[in-house]
Amino acid sequence: MTPPFTSARISCPKFVLAISVLTVLAFSPGCEEKKPVKVGEKPPGISGTDIHGEFITLKQFKGNVVVLYFWKNSCCADRLKQLEPYYSRNKDKGLTVLAINVGDTSEIVDAYAKNNGLTFTLQTDERAMTSREYGVFGFPTIFILDREGVMRKKILGNIDTAQLEKLAAEYL
Numbered sequence: 001m002t003p004p005f006t007s008a009r010i011s012c013p014k015f016v017l018a019i020s021v022l023t024v025l026a027f028s029p030g031c032e033e034k035k036p037v038k039v040g041e042k043p044p045g046i047s048g049t050d051i052h053g054e055f056i057t058l059k060q061f062k063g064n065v066v067v068l069y070f071w072k073n074s075c076c077a078d079r080l081k082q083l084e085p086y087y088s089r090n091k092d093k094g095l096t097v098l099a100i101n102v103g104d105t106s107e108i109v110d111a112y113a114k115n116n117g118l119t120f121t122l123q124t125d126e127r128a129m130t131s132r133e134y135g136v137f138g139f140p141t142i143f144i145l146d147r148e149g150v151m152r153k154k155i156l157g158n159i160d161t162a163q164l165e166k167l168a169a170e171y172l
Helices: 012-027 073-081 083-093 106-116 129-133 161-169
Strands: 047-049 055-057 065-071 095-102 121-125 141-145 151-156
Touching: 065 073, 065 161, 073 083, 073 106, 083 095, 083 161, 095 129, 106 121, 121 129, 141 161, 151 161
Parallel strands: 065 095, 095 121
Antiparallel strands: 047 055, 065 141, 141 151
C-alpha cells in the first residue's frame, strides 16, 4: 500500500533548494538602503522643475551658498515668507534659497509665492520623494550647503531669520 501523499511528494533536494532560495531572498535587501544626509558630506542631487516650469538642479547652484528649506503650508508658510528679506540682502553675495514644499501642487505654491512676493526658487515635492531622500520627517528642516555643495548645517524645526543668517554668514 502506498502512502496517501505520493502525488504531492517533493524530492528532498528540490525542497532544500527552494527553502535555501527563499531564505536568501528573505534576508537580502531588495533596494539599497539610503543613508541619512550627514553634515560634512555632499547631499543627494535634486533635479526637476520649479513652480514656474523651469528645470533646475542642485548642481547649478554650485559656487553659491544654498539654503535648502523643506516646508509645508500647514506649519511653515509664515516662516517661509520671512526668508525673502534675508534672500534679497544676500543674493548678490552668492546666496541661493531653494524652498521645497512637501505635499502641495505647483499651483498652490505658486499662488502662495505670488501673494507673498517671494522671489527665491521654489519647488514642490508632492510625493515626498526628495524629502524622504534627505531624511526629512519634520517641518521645517533646513540644510545649509557651502559653495562647494557640502552640507555644513542641518536645522530641525523653526529658526528665526536672524539665527539662520548668522549660521550661513560664515559660508557667504
